[in-house]
Amino acid sequence: MLAGFSSLLLAPALFYGWLCILRPSRSDRQQVLFQGIVYQRRAVSQTRPVMLHIVTIDLTAPGVKPLVTPGLPEKGKKTNARTTSEFLNEFKLQLAVNGSYFHNFYEKSPWDYYPHSGDPSYPLGEVISNGHRYSNPEENKAVLCFAQNNLAQIFVSGKCPKDTFQAIAGQEMLVTEGKPVISHLQENKPYPRLAAAINQKGNKLWLIAVDGKQPLYSEGLTLTELTKTAIDLGADSAINMDGGGSVTLVMGKADGAKVLNAPVHTKLPMRERPVGNHLGFYALPTSVNTAKSK
Template identity: 35%
Template sequence: MKPITRYLGVFVCTALSACASGAPLSSGKPFDLTPPKTMMADGIFYSQRAWPGTVPMQVAIVEIDLQTRGLSFAVSSGRASDASEYRSQTTSTFLRESGAIVAINGGYFSPVVSAEGLGQDAVGFAKSNGRVVSPASTPQTAGAAKAVVCFDRRQVQILAALACPDRFANGLAAGPLLVQDGAIKVDPKNATRHPRSILGINASGNRLWLVTIDGRQKGYSEGASFAESALILQALGAAHAINLDGGGSTALVYRDPVQGPRVLNRPIQGGVPGTERPVATHIGVFTKAKPKT
């Protein structure tokens, strides 16, 4: 994969000169909240940051102002005529075919495959544009998917539930909850690190973060535990945060107006850095404004 700086060569960059400190991480150092940010479109910004911990960790962040006019979200739609709920797609393919400006991989699924176009089923609830594609699991079968993120245009909620309320046109199950009402909800003693995909919102519900933390790449980025992931989202300002599917599924993609889909993190499907995994569900961010060039 090419360096992220090459991916972003056509973006408009705004350097922020002020410095701020967030919640301390395991090293005792603050997470830098004010590196240069790149405007992708009105109300949508990107930044790449290094975690100041005991192991290298690369964090890709898309920050979204939910008050931006013309903004909306959608979950992968699947095909109602198929025997399986979904056909496997990389996040880049989903972004290109859906017209999203930003996309991140979604919830858990089965089976894991290495090619696109193969049948997959979501683990737990998934709803796309008013249609329930995958029904809610029972508490006994939900596994880690005991929370949901729900979308209705610019309104986003993260709930400790197995399905979204009917008023939300899009949503999916994932988990665990990392942050709820400002408090960390995961066991800090669990130090297992993996690549992570995370969605967070602030207490006012007007700011959203899509975050990926690369992992399984010694010397570059070794992944995060659930507690470290929660601390990063707290440092950004999230009062609520949900863990999405991670590991080889982790991918965050932007639609470059000139060159098409650009992967903002470094995925690691099959142990190969820079390779995306085809997955069942994705979350797409849509805007009526044109991307910045």
């Protein structure tokens, strides 16, 4: 009886430990994932442990095309929540991240949270998918816009040009004209983060996913540190996207989606959160697969 009770008490700790083992190794790695898409993993130990996942996307590469989660035709209903892996698999994409801030949302326990996959969700700020806007601009939510020729722009106004084909809103601007925009930041603690950044020509995009809320593995970056990361990459403009337990980066493989970072939904490592919308990319396979680990 006592042995069985002890095993029951140990079960949650063993399950949590098993999830921790599934996290990406705290080691540096660089790999060409697809034509025009390069992935880099950085394990940082200075100040605090941090895991960075950086994807560089050449928007002029053959086969590269962005896609934002399409809206629903029903009046007053914007999207059904999905995990990032579900989004990638449904639309047969090669790469995807979570996207805009959204409501409604709460997280009380591993079994009591909202939304679940399939629940109604309402992304905030301007969202455009395949030329159709299903969420209106908001002044305090900057937006990443893609024209039909794939070139990207970020607008602090929160509103995209008329010829925009795909768009997804974030929150505050981090970088404008290559310079940091941090004087207005109200929250600046280490945290899981997602940023999107572009070069001056708008033909190169960086997605920066930062793991956090996982002591000894990755505690996250401040917005100031995230801003510096984007500038060091060469960003002319950068935007803060939805962070926290929403941060998820996945790639497509022959057997389905592979999670590249360590999401932490309901405080459980490697558990994906269903979110309001996403940003994904189609891409062509590459015969060049250069991987460097250390």
